[in-house]
Amino acid sequence: MNGSAPLIQLKQVSKRYGDQDALTDIDLEIFNGEFITILGPSGCGKTTLLRLIAGFEPVSAGAIYLNGRDVADLPPEKREVNTVFQSYALFPHMSVYDNVAFGLRMRGLAPDEIRRRVGEVLNLVQLAGFEGRRPNQLSGGQQQRVAVARAIVNRPLVLLLDEPLSALDYRLRKQMQLDLKHLQRRLGITFVLVTHDQEEAFSMSDRVVVLNAGRIEQVGRPSEVYEQPHNLYVARFVGEINLLDGRVEQIEGERITLQIGHLKIGVKSNRAFAKGKAVHVLLRPEDLRVETLKDLADNPALKNSFADGGYFTGTVEETIYKGATYDVTVRLDGGRTITATEFFNAEDATIYFRPGDRVAVSWIEGWEVLLPHEG
Numbered sequence: 388m389n390g391s392a393p394l395i396q397l398k399q400v401s402k403r404y405g406d407q408d409a410l411t412d413i414d415l416e417i418f419n420g421e422f423i424t425i426l427g428p429s430g431c432g433k434t435t436l437l438r439l440i441a442g443f444e445p446v447s448a449g450a451i452y453l454n455g456r457d458v459a460d461l462p463p464e465k466r467e468v469n470t471v472f473q474s475y476a477l478f479p480h481m482s483v484y485d486n487v488a489f490g491l492r493m494r495g496l497a498p499d500e501i502r503r504r505v506g507e508v509l510n511l512v513q514l515a516g517f518e519g520r521r522p523n524q525l526s527g528g529q530q531q532r533v534a535v536a537r538a539i540v541n542r543p544l545v546l547l548l549d550e551p552l553s554a555l556d557y558r559l560r561k562q563m564q565l566d567l568k569h570l571q572r573r574l575g576i577t578f579v580l581v582t583h584d585q586e587e588a589f590s591m592s593d594r595v596v597v598l599n600a601g602r603i604e605q606v607g608r609p610s611e612v613y614e615q616p617h618n619l620y621v622a623r624f625v626g627e628i629n630l631l632d633g634r635v636e637q638i639e640g641e642r643i644t645l646q647i648g649h650l651k652i653g654v655k656s657n658r659a660f661a662k663g664k665a666v667h668v669l670l671r672p673e674d675l676r677v678e679t680l681k682d683l684a685d686n687p688a689l690k691n692s693f694a695d696g697g698y699f700t701g702t703v704e705e706t707i708y709k710g711a712t713y714d715v716t717v718r719l720d721g722g723r724t725i726t727a728t729e730f731f732n733a734e735d736a737t738i739y740f741r742p743g744d745r746v747a748v749s750w751i752e753g754w755e756v757l758l759p760h761e762g
């Protein structure tokens with residue numbers, strides 16, 4: 388991706404509705420063939436962003452470039468961008484075939500060409516044989532596929548998808564996520580998807596844009612966003628997080644000694660921190676290790692493999708069974724509550740901890756994320 392010119396470029400784009408800022412200073416580059424997802428809660432400006440790219444609304448400030456060209460004066464139908472709307476927006480009185488053919492007819496293509504192209508995309512979305520049905524004779528998933536077919540039949544450079552799966556039930560969503568991803572690979576065109584669902588964003592995208600109250604918080608590959616969140620907002624929005632308060636005691640290169648509660652713990656960070664500064668220590672539930680104090684005492688090898696710097700002690704409050712994993716919630720001595728995710732392994736497929744168990748909590752050094760205290 389690096390080196391090539393972006394297919395879509397937003398430069399300092401803002402959008403206001405009256406005195407309300409829907410988007411503020413958006414800088415974003417989207418590359419040819421990318422699957423990029425705009426992730427954020429309801430009302431954060433996701434749909435607005437798509438509408439600006441599609442040309443349904445003018446920007447209030449800034450500029451949008453498509454293939455290097457400023458599109459300010461280009462109406463939607465001239466942008467080589469197609470949108471799959473959240474509501475699908477199918478024509479209810481038209482057949483599947485006519486819904487998909489509509490745009491091509493508007494553009495005056497020859498009937499043979501229309502027939503060929505509609506047939507092709509209906510095959511692609513696995514709706515061959517459904518040509519004569521009306522939208523209300525289709526399931527939600529099938530309607531969704533008609534909406535996709537109608538958008539890709541125009542062979543756009545970019546497909547914009549506004550929460551395209553939100554009306555579907557869980558299993559169908561999972562299936563459609565895979566189908567859309569495969570479709571994008573086969574077509575080789577750029578998909579810009581909008582969702583409020585972190586798992587959906589991660590499983591489908593090359594890159595994720597985390598949007599919050601009209602501003603971009605972070606852009607990166609799913610693993611970057613999850614493992615190296617730029618700030619607390621991102622860390623909290625993309626999955627579960629445990630937060631401990633620390634203070635920087637000592638710095639030697641990337642190695643930092645932190646005081647967390649009564650413990651001194653060595654961590655790594657390539658961020659610059661000053662001695663004495665308060666920091667947040669972020670730990671994903673799956674990065675935490677929990678052992679009973681009894682096991683630690685009985686098993687010296689275990690003790691050796693447990694954090695050099697020591698461990699926190701606490702009491703198990705509850706365990707929650709989740710199928711492949713279970714969560715164990717521990718109240719640390721000193722007050723904080725943290726949650727660790729444990730994986731079942733084959734020999735030991737029972738929940739290992741019980742409420743009231745005295746436990747040690749640690750993590751593998753280097754897996755923590757340090758952030759400065761904000762504000």
Ligand code: ADP
Nearest residue numbers: 404407408409428429430431432433434435436
């Ligand atoms: P999302 O798609 O992330 O839920 P939207 O882009 O729809 O968010 O909306 C972003 C903000 O802009 C919201 O506060 C919403 O109320 C406001 N907004 C969106 N469209 C309009 C409009 N046409 N007129 C006034 N306010 C709008």
Ligand code: MG
Nearest residue numbers: 433434435549
């Ligand atoms: Mg929306």
